[in-house]
Amino acid sequence: MTVCYLNDDFVELSKASISPLDRGFLFGDSVYEVFAAYNKNLFRLDDHINRLNKNLEFLGIKINISDSQIKSILKEVCLKNFEENQIIYLQISRGAEEIRNHIPKKDTKPTLFICSFEMKSVPNKNNDTIKAILSSDIRWKKSSIKSTSLLANVLYKIKAEEEGVDELLMSDAGYITEGAVSNVFCVKENKVYTPPLDANILPGITRKVILEIFEELKLNFEEKKIDEEFLFESDELWITNTTKGILPIVELNEKIIGDGTPGELYQYVKQAFLKKIEDCKVL
Numbered sequence: 001m002t003v004c005y006l007n008d009d010f011v012e013l014s015k016a017s018i019s020p021l022d023r024g025f026l027f028g029d030s031v032y033e034v035f036a037a038y039n040k041n042l043f044r045l046d047d048h049i050n051r052l053n054k055n056l057e058f059l060g061i062k063i064n065i066s067d068s069q070i071k072s073i074l075k076e077v078c079l080k081n082f083e084e085n086q087i088i089y090l091q092i093s094r095g096a097e098e099i100r101n102h103i104p105k106k107d108t109k110p111t112l113f114i115c116s117f118e119m120k121s122v123p124n125k126n127n128d129t130i131k132a133i134l135s136s137d138i139r140w141k142k143s144s145i146k147s148t149s150l151l152a153n154v155l156y157k158i159k160a161e162e163e164g165v166d167e168l169l170m171s172d173a174g175y176i177t178e179g180a181v182s183n184v185f186c187v188k189e190n191k192v193y194t195p196p197l198d199a200n201i202l203p204g205i206t207r208k209v210i211l212e213i214f215e216e217l218k219l220n221f222e223e224k225k226i227d228e229e230f231l232f233e234s235d236e237l238w239i240t241n242t243t244k245g246i247l248p249i250v251e252l253n254e255k256i257i258g259d260g261t262p263g264e265l266y267q268y269v270k271q272a273f274l275k276k277i278e279d280c281k282v283l
């Protein structure tokens, strides 16, 4: 049995339901967060809550619940489900209204939904690699908002699957933005590059952790615009996100990246990332 949280109650997932007039369903008028829980400890909880609050503020959605209440509900969802390692989704929409109207009413009560799934592949020491393709970025200019309007991303993931690859990277006017579900890093001559946050990308929490690791390990890195040619010529290519951690791309549009195996810097940074997860497990 999977237990979720909907509005004010913990309920069995199969019994949870919301109105078809919910603005999240009608307009994609909603935001979400994705948390990783290792050994039932939520990784980087404060970072995720801070990003959520920024997104809610951007949309002007006011939810009558404090950060500490949200945190304890998240922890409870995690405890009520038996899996040790979980991916927890939190969705907040502007709520359901009686009459469909683009313009929201001021007193609409937001819908809060939290559910958990087993984390199928926990970041580990295996040398897993992935393949990707590159496509042009057709998304809106506020992709820094973690909105549930994910139609472009859904189409991208379908396309990636059809082409037998794991991720699709996007480029806008010749410059790399991010992956359909991830942030991007590349390595050239022992220096790591990643697009800056003003490149219409999601400020990934994993990206933030990786940048902290660069500082801690005193690695040479720069946040800068990356053009397509630079990307294809890079020695290493990585993606990061909450569900997968950090993974190396060894093939892009069927071109081998580096020597086609996980690079040295990747392995070094991944070790440090795994250590952060280990530390989280014993909190």
Ligand code: PMP
Pocket (backbone or CB within 6 Å): 034, 178, 179, 180, 181, 182, 183, 201, 202, 203, 204, 205, 206, 207, 240, 241, 242, 243
């Ligand atoms: N960019 C996009 C488009 C994403 O969907 C995700 C995953 N939610 C990320 C980046 C990575 O963000 P995070 O590290 O916070 O999971």
